[in-house]
Amino acid sequence: MRKLSLIVFVLFNFALFGFSQEELTVEKIMKDPQWMGNFPSNVRWDDQGKSILFNYNPEGNPSDSLYKIAVNKSDKIEKVTLAEQRQFIPSFANSNKDQTKKVFVKDGEIILYEVATGKKTTLLHLGDRIGTPKFLANENRISFESNDNLYVMDVQTGKINRITNIKSGSKPSEKEGPKSNDRDDWLKEDNLELLQVIKEREDKKELSKAYREATAEKEAFAYYLGDKSATSLQLSPDERYATFNLITRADGKRTVVPDYTHASGYTTDINTRSKVGDEPMKVELALYDIENEKVTIIEVNQLTGIQDLPDYTKDYPDKTWEEKDRAVTVSSPIFSNDGKYAIVNIRSADNKDRWIAQLDLKTAELKVLDRQRDEAWIAGPGIGYAFGGGTLGWLPDNRHIYFQSEESGYSHLYILDITTGKKKALTSGRYEVFSPFISKDQKSWYLTTSEIHPGERHFYKMPLMGGKMEKLTSMTGNNDVSLSPDEKHIAILYSYSNKPWELYLKPNNAKEDAKQLTSGQSEEFKSYNWREPELVNFTAQDGASVPARLYKPSAEKSNGAAVIFVHGAGYLQNVHKWWSSYFREYMFHNLLTDLGYTVLDIDYRGSAGYGRDWRTGIYRHMGGKDLSDQVDGAKYLADNHGVDPERVGIYGGSYGGFITLMALFNAPESFKSGAALRSVTDWAHYNHGYTSNILNEPFNDPIAYKRSSPIYFAEGLKGNLLIAHGMIDTNVHFQDVVRLAQRLIELEKDNWEMAVYPVEDHGFVEPSSWTDEYKRILKLFNNTLLK
Structure with a gap:
């Protein structure tokens, strides 16, 4: 009898905690990541190009330290001393x-x-x-x-x-004195008529003031900021002009997150972000003419389409939309090397337009060189944000500018002749370009692309004015390249689907192979045969080909159940051939597959890596095509991989948690259970920068918010739901799930539970929290999906 009890205990642990033949467990997966080994990060070169620098931790310290490998001694890894680090030149030099x-x-x-x-x-x-x-x-x-x-x-x-002579506050003569009124004016006039001596004194004051003004030396020019502040000051290379941004800050209401576990023993408040729709700060560009001592605020009313209304306004025919210049942010100018010309990046506050314009330094007028309009929102690799950034600059001839644009549907590299307006695409095709830069001799481009496959990254060289690209990397996966200052060597941070990041080195040519410099996997990590997920595509109900990663158990282990994982961030790629940033989830999927589950990880609509239309496929309806892609994924598993359509679960964190809620509320026929982790439940309570891109603003486009927020669909819950959330989450606030919980209570739903984590922010830190959360997820699936 004792022997039978022991067998039952072992089988129970196998089902609950995930022991496989290789002894892969939730506890093992979720403990401190150092158990996996030691992997390099943040790779760069020293200024001489003699050594590769990177963060590393072979000693198992609480945090990484800086290490180096000399090119001529590539078999030796050395720790960089503090004395050496003090001599380094900062990256912003x-x-x-x-x-x-x-x-x-x-x-x-x-x-x-x-x-x-x-x-x-x-x-x-x-x-x-x-x-x-x-x-x-x-x-x-x-x-x-x-x-x-x-x-x-x-x-x-x-x-x-x-x-320059820029001063805070207002000019002294412009400062307002006490305001007069009819009563005070009458009293003063009456008093001066009655008292002759006082009137004579006042007259002398006026004469003295007039004399001082007439004989005074010219006051030095000064520009007063008033109630604004100045940022991003810069001088043109020829020293004739200065520019700066003028900032008028909005008085936005901040949200508060309570910390119930503060070291003081008292509940403390963490001040966090505002909510979507708050008034954004105003950003203007000022041009300072040094020779003529004049400051001009750049006018944007001549921008092409500055008054264009977005298409979504047609859904509100009863609302009056004012015809006016839209609010924009003008970035700090980028000057040509000779200082004669300047270009600026301009973004509309409603996210629909990006203009690249030439700033005439003599007239302070703008000339539009390129306009990118998107009825969804402007974004994509190398496009940049409101304050600039991204790919934008001048070729050495001081005549052509370069930039990236999604004009073709994919982010590619362009040049434009400012004298003729002629634009030329240097790259083209159904792939994206990342981080292009000009070579030291200014004759070539270096760039990374996904030309080979959406799930691969390779490094290329290309003639400056366009032409054939030479592929300089060859390893299948992600080749994150750092080029040496003399451009003779390439340091590669490389990984594959089932192999974490390692450092490689090769000469800067296509013919030679890369040499591996680090090997950080622990023996414990290497003892498990980590799966290489199969990259598949399935057809969505609208005909789109949806990419996914498939983890499939052997026929003898298959239990007929499936789990679909939904990655977070929305705009993120997880179906690729390199080591995932979701490494814990990747290991959990191996554990699930050991137990007989089929696992599918989908790059649904809104994901990165597949061009503009895929990125914007969720515009004005989050939980639309991104949800139907999950439903179609479940059908694909049932039709092609022996999965019982009645036994499919779903889980994910952040955006993945949001989709999980939408799946259980709006597609209960497809998903029997789900775990929603750190999930958004009402987009009107999320931040402005992310949400306004996709859903506009709640008071302008309430239709988009109501059809995109799970809290409005909670009555549809039929399956089994686990909600898990950190209580000091400053990104997706704990308030989100508190409000949803109350909604579920009022709807008298009893097939849900909530796990709260008092010391965790949005990204969990403590192994104990990770372990508890994923034991609950595994228990949910084992109890609801297995017959």
């Missing part, structure tokens, strides 16, 4: 044109660094008030910012000139 010198600020000093010799020279010491030193067209002169003004230093003479 500004280089001169031929990249032989760099200038940067450290500890309140402007330091000049000569790359060839490693020599450092302190040019100026002013304390901690210096910022953004840059080489000018005359490379013996350097501009820098201090106390909201620009200065220029002559390196040879040491002379410093102040270039």
Whole structure:
């Protein structure tokens, strides 16, 4: 009898905690990731190009440290000492044109660094008030910012000139004095008529004031900011113009997240983000004409389509939409190398337009060079955001600009001649371009693309004006390349579907193979035969081909049940041939497959990696095509992989948690159970930057919010639901699931449960929390999907 009890106990643990023949368990998967081994990250080069630098942790310390591998001693990994680190040049240092010198600020000093010799020279010491030193067209002169003004230093003479005169507040003469009224004016006039001495004194004051004004020297020009603030000050390379952004901050209401486990023993409040629809801050561009002592605020009313209304307004025929210039953000200009020309990136606040415009420095007028309009929202690799960023700049001829655009449906690299307006695509096809940059000799491009496959990344070289691309990497998976400063070597952070990231090195040519420099997998991690998920496509109900990763058990182990995983972030790619950022989930899927489950991981509509139309497929209806892709995935498993359509579960975190809720509420016939982790339940309570792109604003487009928010569909719950959420989540607030819980209570639903994690934010940290959460998920599926 005792022997029988032991067998029952073992079988119970097998079902509940996931022991497989290889002893893969939830506890093992979810413990501190150091058990997996030690993997490099944040790869870069030293300034001499002699050593590769990277974060590493072979000693198992609480956090990574900086290590290096010398190119000529690639078999030796050395820890970088603190003394060595203090000598490193910061990544934000500004280089001169031929990249032989760099200038940067450290500890309140402007330091000049000569790359060839490693020599450092302190040019100026002013304390901690210096910022953004840059080489000018005359490379013996350097501009820098201090106390909201620009200065220029002559390196040879040491002379410093102040270039701008920008002051906070209002001009003294413009400050409002006490406001007069009819009563006070009458009293003063009556008093002066009655008292002659007082009137004479007042007359003398006026005469004295007039004399001082007539004989006074001209006051130095100053620009007063008023109630605004200045950011992003920069000087044109020819020193004739300065530009800066003027910021008018909005008074947005912030939300509060209570921390019930604060070390003090008291409940404390964490101030977090505002909610979607809050008034955004106003960002303007100012042009400072140094010679003529004039500041002009750049007008945007001539931008093509500045008053265009978005198409969604047609869904509200009873609402009056005001015809006016839309709010925009104008980025800091990018000057040509000679300083004669400048371009700006402009984004509309409603997210529908991105303009690239030339700023006429003499007239302060804008000329549109390129307009990208999207009735959903502007985004994609290399497109940038409101304040700039992304791929945008000048070719060496000071005539062509380069940028990325989704005009073709995929993000590609373009050049445009500002003198003729002629635009040319340097890349094209059903793939995307990532992080292009110009070679040191300024004759070629280096770029990463997904041309081979949406789930692969390779590094290429291409002629500057376009032409055949030479593929420089060959390993199947993701090749995240860091090019040495002399461009002779390529450091590659590489991974494959079932192999975590390792560091490789190869010469900068296509013919030679890469040499592996690190090997960080622990013996414990290597003892399990991690699966290589099969990349598949299935046909959605609207005819689209949907990519997915399939984990399939052997025929003898298959239990006929399936689990669909929904990745988070919405705009993220997880169907690929490299090591997933969802590594815990990947390992959990191996465990599920060991138990006989079939697992499907879908890059649903809205995911990254497949172009503009896939990215925007969720516009104005989250829980539309992104949900139907999950439903069609379940049907695909039933039709092709022996899965019982009555025994399909679904789970995911963040956006994946949101989809899980929508699946159980709106497609209960397809999913018997689901685990919604850190899930959005009402998009009107999420942040502005993310949500307004996809759903506009709740007071302008309530239709989009009501059909996209799970809380409105909670009455549809029929299957079994697990809700799990961190209580100090500052991204998707705990309030989201509290409100949903109350809704489920009012609907008298009793087939759900909630697990709360008092010390966790949006991304869990504690292994105990991860373990508890995934034991509950596994228990849910075992109890509801297995016969």
